[in-house]
Amino acid sequence: MTGEDSTEGESVIRRDRFSGGPARSFLSSLAADERIFAADLAVDRAHVVMLAEQGIVESETAGEILTALDAVEVDGHGSLPDGEDVHEAIETAVIERIGADGGKMHTARSRNDEVATCIRYRFREDVLEALEATLGLRKALCEVAQTHTETVMPGYTHLQPAQPITVAHWALSYEGAVRRDTERLLEAYARVNQSPLGAAAFAGTTFDIDRERTADLLGFDAVLANSMDASSSRDFLLETTQALSTLATTLSGLAEDLVVFANRGFVKISDDYSSTSSIMPQKKNPDTLELVRATAGDAAAGVQGLTTTLKGLPRAYNIDLQRATPHAWETVDDVTDATEVAAGAVASADWNEETLAAEAGAGFSTATGVADLLAANGLPFRTAHELVAIAADNGADYDALEAASREVLGDSLEAHVDPAAVEAALDPVESVASRNSQGGPAPEAVAAQLEVAEDAVADDEERVGDRREGLEAASTTLREEVNAYV
Numbered sequence: 001m002t003g004e005d006s007t008e009g010e011s012v013i014r015r016d017r018f019s020g021g022p023a024r025s026f027l028s029s030l031a032a033d034e035r036i037f038a039a040d041l042a043v044d045r046a047h048v049v050m051l052a053e054q055g056i057v058e059s060e061t062a063g064e065i066l067t068a069l070d071a072v073e074v075d076g077h078g079s080l081p082d083g084e085d086v087h088e089a090i091e092t093a094v095i096e097r098i099g100a101d102g103g104k105m106h107t108a109r110s111r112n113d114e115v116a117t118c119i120r121y122r123f124r125e126d127v128l129e130a131l132e133a134t135l136g137l138r139k140a141l142c143e144v145a146q147t148h149t150e151t152v153m154p155g156y157t158h159l160q161p162a163q164p165i166t167v168a169h170w171a172l173s174y175e176g177a178v179r180r181d182t183e184r185l186l187e188a189y190a191r192v193n194q195s196p197l198g199a200a201a202f203a204g205t206t207f208d209i210d211r212e213r214t215a216d217l218l219g220f221d222a223v224l225a226n227s228m229d230a231s232s233s234r235d236f237l238l239e240t241t242q243a244l245s246t247l248a249t250t251l252s253g254l255a256e257d258l259v260v261f262a263n264r265g266f267v268k269i270s271d272d273y274s275s276t277s278s279i280m281p282q283k284k285n286p287d288t289l290e291l292v293r294a295t296a297g298d299a300a301a302g303v304q305g306l307t308t309t310l311k312g313l314p315r316a317y318n319i320d321l322q323r324a325t326p327h328a329w330e331t332v333d334d335v336t337d338a339t340e341v342a343a344g345a346v347a348s349a350d351w352n353e354e355t356l357a358a359e360a361g362a363g364f365s366t367a368t369g370v371a372d373l374l375a376a377n378g379l380p381f382r383t384a385h386e387l388v389a390i391a392a393d394n395g396a397d398y399d400a401l402e403a404a405s406r407e408v409l410g411d412s413l414e415a416h417v418d419p420a421a422v423e424a425a426l427d428p429v430e431s432v433a434s435r436n437s438q439g440g441p442a443p444e445a446v447a448a449q450l451e452v453a454e455d456a457v458a459d460d461e462e463r464v465g466d467r468r469e470g471l472e473a474a475s476t477t478l479r480e481e482v483n484a485y486v
Helices: 033-055 060-077 087-100 100-106 111-147 165-194 211-217 227-232 236-263 289-308 317-325 324-347 353-359 369-378 381-392 400-408 419-426 428-434 441-482
Strands: 152-157 160-166
Touching: 033 060, 033 100, 033 111, 033 211, 060 087, 060 100, 087 100, 087 111, 087 160, 111 165, 111 227, 111 236, 111 324, 111 441, 152 165, 152 353, 152 428, 160 165, 160 369, 160 428, 165 236, 165 441, 211 400, 211 441, 236 289, 236 324, 289 317, 289 324, 317 324, 369 381, 369 419, 381 400, 400 419, 419 428
Parallel strands: none
Antiparallel strands: 152 160
C-alpha cells in the first residue's frame, strides 16, 4: 500500500470512523472467528471468481486479489491485522498487499451474507464429523450384538429386574436410537448446506451477480431464495443443535447403563476409558462415561442459549447473531467428542458372560414368561398374573407356582399346563428364546434386527460419504478456477 492508503492503527475498511473507543474489543469477534478463517477465504475466492466471470471486476484485478488471499492463507489467522471480525481483517490484509483495488473483493456483498455463508460452510463440516461419529458408535454396537447374540443378561425397568434379555438386544436398542440421531443430523445437514451468498446486507444488490455459481463453487446444494431470510436466519443452527442435544441424551442413557453395569460386575470398562482414584488405589472409575453422561446437560444448555439469543430478533441482521454461533460450535464439538468416546468404550468393553447368566433370572425375571405360558394354555392373563405374583412372594420356583395354583385355581398347576413347559419358562435362556416376536431378544429375532442395523449403517455411511465427496469436489473445482487467475 502507498502511504496515503494507510493510517497507523486504523482499519482500512472503516478508516477512523468507529475505529476506537472502550467498546472496540467488546464488539470484536476476530479471535473467535479463527474457526471460520478457512471458510472465509473459500467464500472470498468463490465470490471474486464469480465477479470476474460476470465482468463486475477485471480479470487482472481478480487475479491480484486471489493471489493476495493465498498469501493471507499461508500467513495464517494469527498474522491478520486487527479488525472487528475475520472478514474485515482479511479484506484489510488484501488491501494492504495490493492497494485500494483489494476493496473490490467486497463488491456486491455485505458482511451479513458473507458471515452467514462462512458459518454454513464450516458448520456443515462439523455436522459431517458428528455424523461420522454416530456411524462409528453404531458399528461398535453392531459388533457387540454380533458377538453376544446369545449372551443372556438381566433386563430392567425402574432399575429393577424385569425380564431376561441378551447383550445383543440391549446393544441394538441403542443402535436404533443412534440411527434416528443420524437421520436427524442428515436432515439438518440438508438445511445447513444452502447458500446465502449474494443476499448482501438483506435487500440484494444492484450488480448482475450469479448466486448459483458461487453456491456451486462452494459445494452448496441450493441457494436461499429470499435475500432477507438468507442473511438473517439462523434456524439451521438451532435445528442442528437440537438434533445434537437429542443425540447427547441418547449417549447419556448409554453411558448410564454402562456405569451401572460396571458397578454390578456385568461389564469391565477398558482402562483406556477409566481412571483411578488419587487416594484409593483399588478404585477404577468409568470417568469418561460419566463425562459423556454430563454432555447432555451442556448440549441442552446450548439449545437454550441459542434459542434465547434468537428469540424475538427483528428482521434482518442484528449483531446479537454474533453470540449465537458459539452455542452451536461448543455443542457440536462436545457431542461429537462424546460420541467418539462412547464408541470406543463400547467397542473395548469386556462383558462378563458368567455373571450376566447368573443374574439373568434374578428377581423372578422370568415371571412374565410363566404368566404368558398360562395364558397361552387358556387362563385369562389377569388370573395368570395374579397366580404368578403370589408365587413371586413365596419362593419364585415351581413349588411356589404349584401352591399359588391351588390357592387361585383350586387345583394343581399340572391340570392346566405341562410341568416341563413351566420349568422351561423359568429358565432365563429358554425364556429369551421364547420371545421371538419381531424386535424381541430371541437369537433369531436379534439376527433379523442386526441385519437391518448393519444395512442401515452401510446406507448411511454411503450417504455421508456422498456429501463429503461433494464438498471435496467443489473445493477442487474452486481451486482450479482460482488457479486460472493467479
